[in-house]
Amino acid sequence: MQTESETTQAASEYLTFMLANETYGIDILKVQEIRGYDTVTHIANAPEFIKGVINLRGVIVPIVDMRIKFKVGEPTYHEFTVVIIMNVLDRVIGMVVDGVSDVVALMPEQIRPAPEMGAALDTNYITGLGTQNDQMLILVDIEKLMSSEEMQLIDHSR
Amino acid sequence: MKDHDQGALDIDMGQFNQVFFEECGEHLAEMEQILMSLAGEPDDEQLNAIFRAAHSIKGGAGMFGFHDMSIVTHVLETLLDKLRTHEMPFSSSMIDLFLEAGDVIAMQLSGYRDGAEVRQEAVDLIRAKLEQVIEGGEAPPVAPVAVPREMTAAESGAAADIPADHRFELLFTPDPDLFQRGVRLENLMAELEELGSLSVQAQVSDPGNLSTFDPTLCLTTWRFILETTAGEAEIREIFEFVADEGQLQVRELPFDDRAASPDAVEPQPGPLDPLKEDKPPAPPAAVIPTAALSTGRRMADTNETAPSAFGRRAGETEASIRVGVTKVDQLINQVGELVITQLMLAQTAAALDPVLYENLHRSLLQLEHNTRDLQQSVMSIRLVPISIVFSRFPRMVRELATKLGKQVELKTIGETTELDKGLIEKITDPLTHLVRNCMDHALETPEVRVAAGKKPVGTIILRAAQIGGRIVITVIDDGAGLNREKILNKALEHGIPASDSMTDEEVWPLIFAPGFSTAEAVTDISGRGVGMDVVLSNVQSMNGRVTISSEPGKGTQITISLPLTLAILDGLSVAVGDDKFIIPLNSIVESLQPTMGSLKTVNGKKLVQVRGDYIPIIPLFELFHLQAQVAEAEKGVLVLIDVEGEKAALLVDALLDEHQVVIKSIETNYRKVEGTAGATILGDGRVALILDVASLLQMHKKNM
Numbered sequence: 101m102q103t104e105s106e107t108t109q110a111a112s113e114y115l116t117f118m119l120a121n122e123t124y125g126i127d128i129l130k131v132q133e134i135r136g137y138d139t140v141t142h143i144a145n146a147p148e149f150i151k152g153v154i155n156l157r158g159v160i161v162p163i164v165d166m167r168i169k170f171k172v173g174e175p176t177y178h179e180f181t182v183v184i185i186m187n188v189l190d191r192v193i194g195m196v197v198d199g200v201s202d203v204v205a206l207m208p209e210q211i212r213p214a215p216e217m218g219a220a221l222d223t224n225y226i227t228g229l230g231t232q233n234d235q236m237l238i239l240v241d242i243e244k245l246m247s248s249e250e251m252q253l254i255d256h257s258r
Numbered sequence: 259m260k261d262h263d264q265g266a267l268d269i270d271m272g273q274f275n276q277v278f279f280e281e282c283g284e285h286l287a288e289m290e291q292i293l294m295s296l297a298g299e300p301d302d303e304q305l306n307a308i309f310r311a312a313h314s315i316k317g318g319a320g321m322f323g324f325h326d327m328s329i330v331t332h333v334l335e336t337l338l339d340k341l342r343t344h345e346m347p348f349s350s351s352m353i354d355l356f357l358e359a360g361d362v363i364a365m366q367l368s369g370y371r372d373g374a375e376v377r378q379e380a381v382d383l384i385r386a387k388l389e390q391v392i393e394g395g396e397a398p399p400v401a402p403v404a405v406p407r408e409m410t411a412a413e414s415g416a417a418a419d420i421p422a423d424h425r426f427e428l429l430f431t432p433d434p435d436l437f438q439r440g441v442r443l444e445n446l447m448a449e450l451e452e453l454g455s456l457s458v459q460a461q462v463s464d465p466g467n468l469s470t471f472d473p474t475l476c477l478t479t480w481r482f483i484l485e486t487t488a489g490e491a492e493i494r495e496i497f498e499f500v501a502d503e504g505q506l507q508v509r510e511l512p513f514d515d516r517a518a519s520p521d522a523v524e525p526q527p528g529p530l531d532p533l534k535e536d537k538p539p540a541p542p543a544a545v546i547p548t549a550a551l552s553t554g555r556r557m558a559d560t561n562e563t564a565p566s567a568f569g570r571r572a573g574e575t576e577a578s579i580r581v582g583v584t585k586v587d588q589l590i591n592q593v594g595e596l597v598i599t600q601l602m603l604a605q606t607a608a609a610l611d612p613v614l615y616e617n618l619h620r621s622l623l624q625l626e627h628n629t630r631d632l633q634q635s636v637m638s639i640r641l642v643p644i645s646i647v648f649s650r651f652p653r654m655v656r657e658l659a660t661k662l663g664k665q666v667e668l669k670t671i672g673e674t675t676e677l678d679k680g681l682i683e684k685i686t687d688p689l690t691h692l693v694r695n696c697m698d699h700a701l702e703t704p705e706v707r708v709a710a711g712k713k714p715v716g717t718i719i720l721r722a723a724q725i726g727g728r729i730v731i732t733v734i735d736d737g738a739g740l741n742r743e744k745i746l747n748k749a750l751e752h753g754i755p756a757s758d759s760m761t762d763e764e765v766w767p768l769i770f771a772p773g774f775s776t777a778e779a780v781t782d783i784s785g786r787g788v789g790m791d792v793v794l795s796n797v798q799s800m801n802g803r804v805t806i807s808s809e810p811g812k813g814t815q816i817t818i819s820l821p822l823t824l825a826i827l828d829g830l831s832v833a834v835g836d837d838k839f840i841i842p843l844n845s846i847v848e849s850l851q852p853t854m855g856s857l858k859t860v861n862g863k864k865l866v867q868v869r870g871d872y873i874p875i876i877p878l879f880e881l882f883h884l885q886a887q888v889a890e891a892e893k894g895v896l897v898l899i900d901v902e903g904e905k906a907a908l909l910v911d912a913l914l915d916e917h918q919v920v921i922k923s924i925e926t927n928y929r930k931v932e933g934t935a936g937a938t939i940l941g942d943g944r945v946a947l948i949l950d951v952a953s954l955l956q957m958h959k960k961n962m
Contacts, residue, residue: 141837
């Protein structure tokens with residue numbers, strides 16, 4: 101993997117994470133950090149999948165639980181629960197997933213368009229399917245997803 | 259601005275331009291401040307300071323390609339340079355000219371910065387005026403000149419342009435140790451000049467032996483020729499503390515009307531004094547222009563503590579660094595984090611044996627002190643003295659007073675009081691409005707004042723002070739006071755609920771209602787009925803309060819109380835179930851544990867009776883859909899809140915603590931949360947939402 105990314109410039113790197121036994125990948129450049137799940141402060145009258153906000157070094161960051169949002173996996177919170185802190189649309193947003201697995205580099209030819217299918221995520225947000233060591237990655241346009249109306253993270257009325 | 263930038267350079271140039279705009283604004287403000295502080299003749303340092311400001315603006319304008327700005331500043335600079343080097347004497351009409359030039363530059367500046375309209379004819383006019391002065395013409399009359407500074411001259415009965423009717427020759431032979439006693443002749447001359455036009459001759463009475471000559475001795479006989487309307491007694495009064503019996507001879511000369519008229523001067527442009535048109539033709543070599551005298555004043559300058567001199571020197575030595583606000587905010591955030599980390603450490607360490615871990619505890623205590631100090635220092639970076647706001651008022655008052663035909667004296671107290679830069683920006687407009695209101699409505703014309711047995715000169719006092727954790731700014735006038743009847747009538751006219759039985763304290767706030775104005779005539783200064791409500795809403799947006807006290811015939815006092823910074827709020831933390839909320843202290847009236855008897859129900863909605871009033875209860879857990887420990891009002895605590903006169907009682911589980919919290923925006927990374935005004939980070943590192951009581955009330959009404 102290491103050698104592949106070094107030899108080719110066209111490769112893009114993805115952070116892969118698990119959600120209901122499926123592996124997803126998001127652009128590594130959007131990821132700020134990965135941290136454990138901390139106690140959140142609930143936000144009044146927010147949808148269930150928005151767990152609340154945390155204090156990330158003085159910045160108030162909302163936390164979304166993708167497992168609740170897409171009704172997959174068990175929304176349990178323990179010491180191994182991870183939150184991916186992302187920088188999307190000039191905002192900092194945290195996303196709870198089942199687990200973070202790896203960073204992979206994919207060449208354009210390793211990425212295939214996604215057919216219509218019943219993934220947990222709407223096909224609209226899927227940019228393609230990647231293959232790496234016989235494993236399939238669902239590549240997600242995280243910016244598009246997080247800014248979508250259904251995530252209710254951004255005030256669309258303004 | 260864009261015209262001057264090119265393509266890819268846009269962003270970079272924009273940044274530099276911004277710096278220039280900021281600096282230019284500061285230089286202009288400094289110039290104006292010095293000009294306004296001039297009581298008479300400016301000293302060298304003041305002239306130098308004005309020159310430097312003009313020079314810096316010119317340099318910057320040239321460098322950034324704002325050529326029309328550099329043209330005006332160049333002419334201004336040339337004139338200032340002549341004054342500075344005493345090629346040309348100073349005249350008081352120049353102050354107005356300089357102020358006007360400053361305005362024109364400011365106009366050009368805002369033209370570049372904000373795309374505001376630039377009136378080219380004004381630019382050309384001021385340039386022509388300045389050039390005319392440089393070429394030795396008269397200072398042309400500019401904006402009407404009057405009060406408050408000129409008042410002294412007017413009171414003493416002889417402003418320079420009132421035709422004089424006496425001509426005195428004064429011969430003053432002082433003691434040789436005059437300078438050593440700290441007497442400054444230029445002050446004396448300035449006082450004489452206020453009486454009329456003055457020319458001075460120095461006659462060395464006893465040259466003595468040059469080898470033993472002591473330059474600190476005054477061996478001169480001064481001959482003053484004064485044309486004035488004042489009498490001999492007034493002149494002698496000026497010399498009262500300087501001249502001993504017999505040292506001053508006063509002789510009235512035959513008054514030559516022709517010699518004193520400006521026309522007589524015109525044909526002989528004396529190289530030394532082409533500006534003072536009202537001076538008599540003088541023997542060129544012997545006359546010392548009063549401006550030139552100040553060069554030699556160091557000899558006896560013992561009065562180093564004069565406020566202006568002190569201020570200038572302090573300003574020069576105090577170096578500063580220009581830093582972006584975001585950097586400062588980042589620093590404040592990081593220190594806030596440090597404080598929380600320190601608290602967490604302290605909590606962890608508290609469980610350890612104090613004897614076994616004595617060193618650790620001692621170090622942690624030290625850490626606590628250090629973090630507190632650090633936090634305070636960092637917070638103080640954002641603080642700026644309120645003199646930045648106050649300094650704009652002398653000029654405004656001066657101009658308004660002229661316009662309104664009123665005599666007004668402005669006093670400022672506590673200019674060094676510091677507050678947050680964000681607050682400074684927001685408080686400027688409300689204060690300006692209050693001062694305008696004072697000038698327009700509160701203060702009477704001199705005739706009315708005299709008829710009421712008051713001094714003809716009205717007084718406005720601006721006072722700032724830090725009281726506890728708040729900054730209190732007071733605007734005091736000694737005008738007519740608020741008219742209770744008028745306010746009540748006006749309120750009823752506008753459909754604002756009011757009655758005769760209201761106390762004064764209840765009547766005064768009515769003037770803050772939108773559309774309210776009791777001014778009989780709408781002027782261009784104030785009275786359109788927009789204003790006081792804006793004052794109130796501006797102040798409230800800063801978590802501030804406004805109170806009024808007024809006494810008919812004596813005056814009015816309006817007090818604005820603000821938190822120290824925009825970023826910090828005094829709050830009460832309350833618990834609802836597992837959650838903590840912060841209620842801003844300034845909206846809380848009281849908190850109480852209701853008795854069964856005081857709780858009533860109307861249509862299933864709960865009310866609480868407090869001293870006769872029925873107040874609706876808003877259960878927070880219901881509004882926010884939370885699991886509360888107490889659902890019954892009688893088991894919980896009610897926090898009484900007041901939103902612009904409307905009261906409500908918030909039902910919470912328990913009151914926790916009172917603290918100052920740092921306000922953080924939720925909207926930075928999330929959307930607006932109804933019912934909240936932001937969030938804060940508590941001592942344990944957790945986030946708590948700050949309640950916005952006004953929007954809570956709205957939510958409650960919607961749910962009903």
